[in-house]
Amino acid sequence: MTPPGLNRRTFLTTAALGAAAVGATQVTDSVVAGAAAGAPAILKPLPAERFIDYGTNAETRWDSVDPRRYLTPQADLFVRNHTATPRIDPETYELEIVGDGLRDPAGVKLTLDDLKAFRHVETTSVHECTGNGRSFFTTQQGQEVSGTKWTLGAVGAVRWKGVRLQDVLTAVGVRPDAVSVQATGLDASYVDKGVDYGRVRRPFPIEKAFDDALLVWGANGEDLLPDHGFPLRLLLPGWIGIASIKWLGSLEVSTSVLTSPWDTKWYNVDGPLTVNPVRSALELAWNAEIPAGDRIVLSGRSWSGAAPIARVEISVDGGETWAPAVPHAPGRPTGGHGIGWAQWDYTWRDPEPGTYEILVRATDRAGRTQPDVAAHNPGGYFFDAVVRHPVTVV
Numbered sequence: 001m002t003p004p005g006l007n008r009r010t011f012l013t014t015a016a017l018g019a020a021a022v023g024a025t026q027v028t029d030s031v032v033a034g035a036a037a038g039a040p041a042i043l044k045p046l047p048a049e050r051f052i053d054y055g056t057n058a059e060t061r062w063d064s065v066d067p068r069r070y071l072t073p074q075a076d077l078f079v080r081n082h083t084a085t086p087r088i089d090p091e092t093y094e095l096e097i098v099g100d101g102l103r104d105p106a107g108v109k110l111t112l113d114d115l116k117a118f119r120h121v122e123t124t125s126v127h128e129c130t131g132n133g134r135s136f137f138t139t140q141q142g143q144e145v146s147g148t149k150w151t152l153g154a155v156g157a158v159r160w161k162g163v164r165l166q167d168v169l170t171a172v173g174v175r176p177d178a179v180s181v182q183a184t185g186l187d188a189s190y191v192d193k194g195v196d197y198g199r200v201r202r203p204f205p206i207e208k209a210f211d212d213a214l215l216v217w218g219a220n221g222e223d224l225l226p227d228h229g230f231p232l233r234l235l236l237p238g239w240i241g242i243a244s245i246k247w248l249g250s251l252e253v254s255t256s257v258l259t260s261p262w263d264t265k266w267y268n269v270d271g272p273l274t275v276n277p278v279r280s281a282l283e284l285a286w287n288a289e290i291p292a293g294d295r296i297v298l299s300g301r302s303w304s305g306a307a308p309i310a311r312v313e314i315s316v317d318g319g320e321t322w323a324p325a326v327p328h329a330p331g332r333p334t335g336g337h338g339i340g341w342a343q344w345d346y347t348w349r350d351p352e353p354g355t356y357e358i359l360v361r362a363t364d365r366a367g368r369t370q371p372d373v374a375a376h377n378p379g380g381y382f383f384d385a386v387v388r389h390p391v392t393v394v
């Protein structure tokens with residue numbers, strides 16, 4: 001049988017080449033430039049009015065988000081790099097699929113053209129770092145945490161384009177007793193405090209691979225930018241950011257449960273973290289000054305990794321009283337298996353000049369509501385509590 005999406009000759013050639021070459025070839029062949037000393041870790045411009053720049057990471061400023069625009073342009077999307085954005089030549093790029101969970105464990109190497117021969121799919125998902133909101137553990141809950149002090153801007157909504165991982169794995173041939181897939185990036189090895197942890201990689205259960213996992217080359221109708229994984233990244237919709245490995249170099253399919261420091265040492269709280277929690281943000285600067293008026297429209301977004309948003313409530317008096325926010329597009333189709341975010345606004349009538357704390361609390365259709373206090377963990381993951389956003393009406 002010709003595997004769907006792969007023309008028979010390409011597939012056989014690839015498989016044969018793969019068998020001969022897997023052991024001998026370095027996965028770095030297509031990396032034309034790694035992190036040259038002194039080179040910036042992030043290649044796209046990070047204008048100060050749109051980003052908070054942390055060096056290897058950068059978050060989107062919520063007050064720069066256009067309330068009329070649903071998707072986050074790649075130019076405005078947060079970046080989280082463990083090392084630095086590599087430059088990869090799409091002409092020589094190959095994705096290596098190997099492991100004892102394949103029918104032929106020698107595996108295959110697939111070019112971008114091989115991958116683009118599968119049926120194309122698109123999905124919208126909210127893409128978010130596990131540590132989004134981390135700084136509020138300290139500023140709002142008085143707790144110590146390690147890691148980038150994100151406010152709420154390590155998140156965006158993206159319409160991805162690619163192919164289903166299940167289609168590719170089915171064509172390659174997976175054993176029925178395969179349980180685990182490990183995705184590894186082509187960026188440089190991650191070295192922290194003198195310890196070399198190897199390439200950024202994270203395993204996931206085979207069930208996710210055969211559910212909604214995608215291999216994507218497109219975002220919002222364009223090729224991925226280098227910073228976001230060009231030429232190909234994995235996408236595990238709804239799961240924490242680290243699950244979606246950028247610059248995807250290899251997938252190892254295994255009959256035993258694989259691990260990596262990225263699911264044991266980090267991104268783990270009593271087990272590997274997977275599905276993102278519920279969070280909300282106002283499209284406002286921190287300590288925003290709002291001109292007084294009889295109708296002030298506050299806008300923002302809420303999202304969840306598990307399900308669409310069911311309800312959003314707002315308090316403009318520090319949590320004493322709550323009122324429903326008005327969704328922009330109730331029932332908006334979210335496309336494929338993806339879940340986008342909910343945009344909403346709230347009309348604040350005639351506030352007196354003074355300082356206020358605005359609180360937003362969302363509930364998703366899985367029944368999860370943002371709590372008053374987020375569960376503390378040393379890594380500062382999953383800050384999902386209601387954020388107390390200060391503003392001054394002038």
Ligand SMILES: Nc1nc2c(c(=O)[nH]1)N[C@H]1C(S)=C(S)[C@@H](COP(=O)(O)O)O[C@H]1N2
Pocket residue numbers: 077078079080081082083127128129130184185186187200227228229240241242243244245246247
């Ligand atoms: N290869 C590789 N993939 C990676 C990372 C990385 O450093 N290297 N960072 C991960 C983390 S922690 C996050 S939050 C997302 C960020 O994706 P973005 O930079 O495209 O927004 O990519 C994930 N995939």
Ligand SMILES: [Mo]
Pocket residue numbers: 080128129130131241242
């Ligand atoms: Mo992340």
